[in-house]
Amino acid sequence: MNRLTTSWGTFPLTRFPADPRDPLRAWDAADEYLLNHLAESGTGLSGAVAVVGDRWGALVTALAAARTAAGAGQLTQISDSYLGRSATAANLARSGAAPDAVTLLTTQDPPPERVDVLLVRVPKSLALLEDQLHRLAPAVHEDTVIVGTGMVKEIHTSTLELFERILGPTRTSLAVKKARLIHTTPGAAAERRAAGANPWPLRYALPGDAPAGLAGRTVVNQAGVFCADRLDIGTRFFLKHLPAGIGRARVADLGCGNGVVGLAVALAEPEAELLFTDESYQAVASAEENFRTHAGDGRKAEFTVGDGLADVAPESVDLVLNNPPFHSHQATTDHTARRMFADARRALRPGGELWVVGNRHLGYHVTLRRIFGNSELVASDPKFVVLKAVKTAGKRTGKRTGEPDGAR
Known part of the structure; x- marks a missing residue:
């Protein structure tokens, strides 16, 4: 220490x-x-x-x-x-x-x-x-x-x-x-x-070509939320390749930011149960307001500020969607992503899936194979990949820090 x-x-x-x-x-x-x-x-x-x-x-x-x-x-x-x-x-x-x-x-x-x-x-x-x-x-x-x-x-x-x-x-x-x-x-x-009014939170309309039923919808972003004034290109690519036909699944938007990924699932899958979680209070406040505005107050959803899925009951989630950060303040690190992936495996039911979007060069497929024992490429372009990992009964869960047993 x-x-x-x-x-x-x-x-x-x-x-x-x-x-x-x-x-x-x-x-x-x-x-x-x-x-x-x-x-x-x-x-x-x-x-x-x-x-x-x-x-x-x-x-x-x-x-x-x-x-x-x-x-x-x-x-x-x-x-x-x-x-x-x-x-x-x-x-x-x-x-x-x-x-x-x-x-x-x-x-x-x-x-x-x-x-x-x-x-x-x-x-x-x-x-x-x-x-x-x-x-x-x-x-x-x-x-x-x-x-x-x-x-x-x-x-x-x-x-x-x-x-x-x-x-x-x-x-x-x-x-x-x-x-x-x-x-x-x-x-x-x-x-x-005389400095004027606080411009935050910021509200803006998503572009007319935004995928997954989000085109033209007005969203709110509290200050400090990633890509506060626009739909970032990684999220845009993820939205084009989200899983469909999930029915009554319990879906976690892990590291939700302003919640547009989970919102897209909610709009497309009216029976799905959504969980939005982020370690940023600003992010979760943004996600909740966006969900309430566009999915309706009567729709069931949870909004949690916390340490990833650490406080979610084991084997209680069917699908996890994740766009993990690769910076901790000024440091570039995959530590947060590894912990998120390990959390996701712990929270998923057997047969449940983690879907991840990330820059191609980050090599998340290697980390997913270590933690889940498998990784499948869903979609790719010159900059991003969407990967899927399935929780199987035979692979032992990694440690809480995101480093799997036996990896060192």
Whole structure:
């Protein structure tokens, strides 16, 4: 287990779910830079502090220890990630923090009414940053200290323009270990209101040639959801090759995003029972609104923010549809896909099927054969493949991390 050393102590930190074989740490140089700045300046040790985008809880875990020693008040984390919030809770417990040391909010929860110190870990999604700055602007006052952090490659001119337009004059620090700090001086309340209305969530009409009964339908995307302003080409290809004639099957849209894949199944298969699941609160909120709008309030469906299908009963699903991500923040990895595939096999009934779309170069057919013992090519074009794997009785289920028994 990796340990983060700060001026306030050393903290054992993991991502979630904890996996001793995962080489990725639960913090990076940007987190260290911000924590060092806070320790040197004494910022964040008093007043109401809100931390946005703390990826695995490194920031609030260290701050909770410092603030407990100082007898400080409210400390709030705001996150769109179920995995990130779960990691935060585990890291806080491991550090010995009191259960009420940090208030854990999602991006769908009302933000704090007052913020004296606002700390922002710049997210990968510029849209999510814009949405969160707009949502928090009313809580900011002229004495609020605002500090952002990110790796140099994550901080662009457009990033700084958002801070400046929504909150006030902004500058950056020198780079340390390829990380920077962002310092913003809040403008007056009237100046912040002049930034205009929050453009999120975004609504747009799907193109007239969208497949699977979706042509022309208006969908909603909360900020931060993948491909928020259009139908991405991978999903479009998947929609052309979805299984048909599934009847009363229980279907899981795993990593659902805005839910258009599951929605397409619901429109084509009126007897199917749908489960939409994603680790993003923004994504599941989008999927639910789109489903209710186009499939009707009386249609049976479940909407779950969670760790894939980990909380779904074994052998309770007939069909899993999946367009897995291959990035974890800035890291390119197939770790998430492997875990999703293993989850799918655990959740599927014997004879149940996992259908996957992915870029050709990712080699998902190899991973599927390791986990399921089989993989079939359903469709392909120069960029994408649609693959099918069937749960058979003879293949042993892989481990929870997505790495099958005996693979190493």
